[in-house]
Amino acid sequence: xxxxxxxxxxxxxxxxxxxxxxxxxxxxxxxxxxxxxxxxxxxxxxxxxxxxxxxxxxxxxxxxxxxxxxxxxxxxxxxxxxxxxxxxxxxxxxxxxxxxxxxxxxxxxxxxxxxxxxxxxxxxxxxxxxxxxxxxxxxxxxxxxxxxxxxxxxxxxxxxxxxxxxxxxxxxxxxxxxxxxxxxxxxxxxxxxxxxxxxxxxxxxxxxxxxxxxxxxxxxxxxxxxxxxxxxxxxxxxxxxxxxxxxxxxxxxxxxxxxxxxxxxxxxxxxxxxxxxxxxxxxxxxxxxxxxxxxxxxxxxxxxxxxxxxxxxxxxxx
Numbered sequence: 001x002x003x004x005x006x007x008x009x010x011x012x013x014x015x016x017x018x019x020x021x022x023x024x025x026x027x028x029x030x031x032x033x034x035x036x037x038x039x040x041x042x043x044x045x046x047x048x049x050x051x052x053x054x055x056x057x058x059x060x061x062x063x064x065x066x067x068x069x070x071x072x073x074x075x076x077x078x079x080x081x082x083x084x085x086x087x088x089x090x091x092x093x094x095x096x097x098x099x100x101x102x103x104x105x106x107x108x109x110x111x112x113x114x115x116x117x118x119x120x121x122x123x124x125x126x127x128x129x130x131x132x133x134x135x136x137x138x139x140x141x142x143x144x145x146x147x148x149x150x151x152x153x154x155x156x157x158x159x160x161x162x163x164x165x166x167x168x169x170x171x172x173x174x175x176x177x178x179x180x181x182x183x184x185x186x187x188x189x190x191x192x193x194x195x196x197x198x199x200x201x202x203x204x205x206x207x208x209x210x211x212x213x214x215x216x217x218x219x220x221x222x223x224x225x226x227x228x229x230x231x232x233x234x235x236x237x238x239x240x241x242x243x244x245x246x247x248x249x250x251x252x253x254x255x256x257x258x259x260x261x262x263x264x265x266x267x268x269x270x271x272x273x274x275x276x277x278x279x280x281x282x283x284x285x286x287x288x289x290x291x292x293x294x295x296x297x298x299x300x301x302x303x304x305x306x307x308x309x310x311x312x313x314x315x316x317x318x
Contacts, residue, residue: 002273003262005250009279012291017206020281024207033215035126041096055107066139071099071119073110084115084181084309085150087141087168091159091283093189093216094133095125102158104288105298112302118144122164129222130163130192137164138171145178152181152309156245156301158283159254162188166233166261173240174229182308184245184301187283190233190257192217205253206281213253234260238268243311245273245304247297249280275300 009017031037054060061072086109090102099106099119106119122136145153155165162185169183194200194214201210221227230236234257244265248258258274265272277284277293285297 004273004275006275006277006293006296010292013280013284013293016281016284016287016291017279020206025205025209028207028212029209031212033212033218035219038095038126041092055103055111058107058110060103060107065118065143068136068140069099069121070140071103071106071121073103073106073117073119075111075114078111078114080114081309082116083149083151084113085144085153086110086113086115086117086305087137087144087153087155087165087180088117088119089122089137089155089157089161089164089168090119091157091161091186091189091286092124093213094130094160094220095216102161102286105158105286108288108298109301109305112298113305116150125216125219126222128224129227130220131227132223132225133160134164134167134171134227135225138168141168141172141180142177153178154182154184154242154305154308155180156182156184156186157188158186158286159189162186162246163190163192163233166190166236167229169242170229170233170236170240173237179240180242182243182245182305183241184304185247185258185261186285186297187248187252187254188233188246188257188261189213189254190261192220193231200253200256203253203255204251206251208253208282210253234264238265238270241265241270241272243271243304243308245275245301247275247277247285247300249277249282249284251279252282254282273304 059074088106090097106117110117120140122133155168157165194210246258248255262272262274287294289295
């Protein structure tokens with residue numbers, strides 16, 4: 001399937017890259033990977049809550065689904081598709097971020113598609129392991145699909161959220177329940193284990209490092225929910241996947257993850273579009289309009305999801 005390379009770097013994106021290299025990369029390189037060091041990373045979500053940015057044309061409601069807190073975002077204007085929903089899973093290396101830090105991209109998807117978006121607040125390290133984070137995400141997906149309100153439900157996310165949404169696809173397949181209408185990943189972290197000779201060591205990412213990911217992996221198996229399926233999400237059975245879209249940067253470490261998933265699905269004849277942007281920073285679509293590239297990425301995602309929803313609807317009508 002298609003691979004699209006986007007050339008050129010906008011001024012806004014160039015500034016974001018420079019800021020990441022000057023500020024984030026040295027901080028991440030020095031930051032210890034220890035249980036006690038994880039707590040301060042949660043301050044980002046608290047600060048985002050304190051600032052309290054809210055969209056004016058999307059209603060945001062805090063609810064619980066299957067015992068998991070989520071933000072439900074529903075557009076208040078334009079053409080609405082009340083029977084279509086998206087489960088969005090935020091990034092943050094399984095230990096940072098939340099619905100507030102990712103509200104802009106969730107609201108952008110809700111607004112442009114006219115659908116309900118569930119912005120999932122799954123549990124994270126160090127309180128739980130990644131198996132529990134995945135289980136939280138899957139339980140929300142099952143609650144949305146089992147509600148009977150939505151004929152089509154897509155799943156997606158950025159970075160660690162791209163992993164969780166891929167695992168939701170896998171668990172739905174293993175349990176023989178309704179397959180998501182589409183999968184999308186923004187710089188998805190799909191291969192959590194870093195081994196000797198890993199090609200991600202050779203990429204000069206603007207701020208991520210394979211070494212830190214290798215250290216973080218030691219904390220993943222904390223329970224209490226047992227991990228199911230593949231550890232490496234690029235090894236998920238291709239037939240489990242609905243139409244897929246992956247967006248990443250050419251110079252980021254997780255480009256390897258994106259390319260491996262695309263290659264595996266392509267070999268199996270499964271539809272998967274890969275978009276690679278020159279330069280850029282990890283998970284840049286989350287900036288949702290702050291750069292021309294992030295605005296274009298959201299537009300590409302919107303068009304992809306519209307086509308996936310319409311194709312599924314035509315298939316059912318036939």
